[in-house]
Amino acid sequence: MATETAVVIPAAELTRNRTLLVGSALAAAASVMVFVGLFGIYIAIRQNNEVLSETPGLTGELWFPELAVQIAPGTMMMFTAVMSGFTMAWAVQAIRNDDRRNAYLALGVTLLLGAAMINQAVFAITDFGIPVDRSTASLLLYTLYGAFIVFLTVAMAFVLLMGIRAVAGQFNSRNADGIEAAAIYWYAVVVVYPVLWYLISITK
């Protein structure tokens, strides 16, 4: 005779709307588009300057004077940005695994690297051998770095806020939305930097 056994069906998991992830992705897209605009205008004006220089009867300005932009500070900042991307991913993975200690550590290191990037950006700005009011090129240079510092500060504030909420016990393996949302915004800001680095430090 067959034995009847009660089959216990686990309760359906409450679906989450993931509003924070979607909202953060949209905010990140908007922030990236600000830099798309800033970079696009920079490239267009620089290109025009090169054409001017080659056009008889017209003169383009010297874009950056020799040695005005050193490669080292920007490159150090580039490495810091890449490292912060990895530490942010570390935080996301840690919170997904309910490894809170590592999550807090990773968020702290990410914030530290963010502060280091601001420090490096300020150093780079003070190290530029070109005054802001010298030319269009110098204006573009300082504006790009200034805008990046502002957006990086916003990203740090977002990570800090989510970090505080994580410390208060909000996020775990079933709901890591807050940390993931902060990570999305962080990656967006960090992804912007290599373009800035290439435009300013490499191509000069």
Next chain:
Amino acid sequence: MTATETHADTSADIDDDVKAAGDGLYELVASNDHKAIGRLWIGLSVFFFIDFAILGAVVAMERVSLDGFSIFGGATGYQQTWTLVRTSGMFLVALPMMIGIATAIVPLQLGSPSIAFPRLAAASFWAWLVGAGLHVASFAADGGLGPTAFTRTDSTLLTLTSLGLMVVALLAASICIATTIIALRPAGMTLLRVPPFTWSMLVATSVWILSLPVLLANLIYAWADLQGRDPIFFGNPDRIWGDIEWAFQQPQIYSVAIPILGIAAEITPVAAKVRAAGRTAVLIMIGLFGALSFGAWAQHAFSRGADPQFVDGNFIYEEPLYIIFGIAILLPILGIIGGLADTVRRGEDLPKMSAALAGSIAALLMLLAAATIGGLRVLPFTHILFEENSDGIHEMLSSAGAQYLLVIGAVVVSSIAALVWWAPKLFGGYATESLASMAILAIFGGSFAVGMADFITSFIGQRDLSISSDVEDGVEALNLLAMLGMGAIAMGGLVALVALINAIRSDEILPDDPFDGHTLEWASPSPPPIGNFVEPIDPIRSESPLLDELEEVS
């Protein structure tokens, strides 16, 4: 609920966290109920619309006599007011009006108890209001954006700052709306099943989120260039307006008109009492229209422009992509008009011509007229014609005329149609039909008169930004027509305001679904309570859940 809420939104959460808009001023100001926030956006944009029309009438009045500046006393005051009219038409009237309607209606259409990030939605309204106030104040303090429009650098900085603040606030509001559409749909409501207005807002907010930040980039450069010294490049008086003008010209200006298509596609099938024909095709056309209205690339910075120092590449009017966009935008408009005509044809009787239906159709036709003129503007053949009458600077047809047709004739008329249509949900009463019809007629006729007068005068030599007696005969008469048109627009705004106030003051008990609507907003009480719905929403099985019920009953 906070802007960083992470758990599921349930009705209980909403009841706890969303504060209602009560009768008192404090309750209204402190509310983060999406309907109250929407009403605030709508109310203030109607207020600014009436101001805009009066200012526009004064600008047009100055042009009735071209012998000199009799009202503003000089080119500076004239250009300041002219640029204020241009910026306010977009950032104080059209965009906030559409965002207000969407903030109030989109969650209802989705069966959602609230908008995503309600506190951010409220904060975006207040930030926009501060920005709008500072914007007007900056012009009053001798600021502005035109070639001779500013004499005080600090005031111009305030103009740029306020514009930037409004852009950020509008972006935040757009993010709230788009997130609601993407993340707060009920079970069964796929993206292709969302109502047409909600779909159009998803397309519109996507375009705004991708394009307005580029405007912010323009503003950042100009702002940085004006910090405590003489401008080098971007902050030059004759550059600032040119650098940001793309946001007020085609193709970007069409982006503010995207919701018009959704409103017309929303109202027409209900008025015709029939299921929408070719609905998916209409949604695709709205998406195509949105893609063709992305205009951040079409700016002077990326082309040769009017600056003689810019020698690289073509003028923007010569760019093949610009020409293709300018002509191709007609296709989705014609496609949607065809789809809606087919819907009406399938109905048993011709629909009753209510103010809402008339307004939505009028707006669609005005959009078609504006896009047709926009197409003429970019065609190489007409381009040559206009070049002969300009100073060779390739500023042919009036961009202000295009803005009047699109922003006022299409967007504002469509907004009034939407406000009348959704008045039971927005205000808890019916808008006065006769007054709304009069308002739509006045604004439609007025904007047509202003827009066409501006186009014709620009064709015969009058430039947007200046007053010169060196133009052909007949310009002054057309400028008089433009002034009368602006007067009609202002009157229409006042009449529309009265019609809507009547809806607010009405104490009539309304049914949930007075028009036999097809979509979920009509399943909520009129006006909807906090949390919007008194019963849980069943899983959605089609794009017209209420029409399904109606057909099952009959």
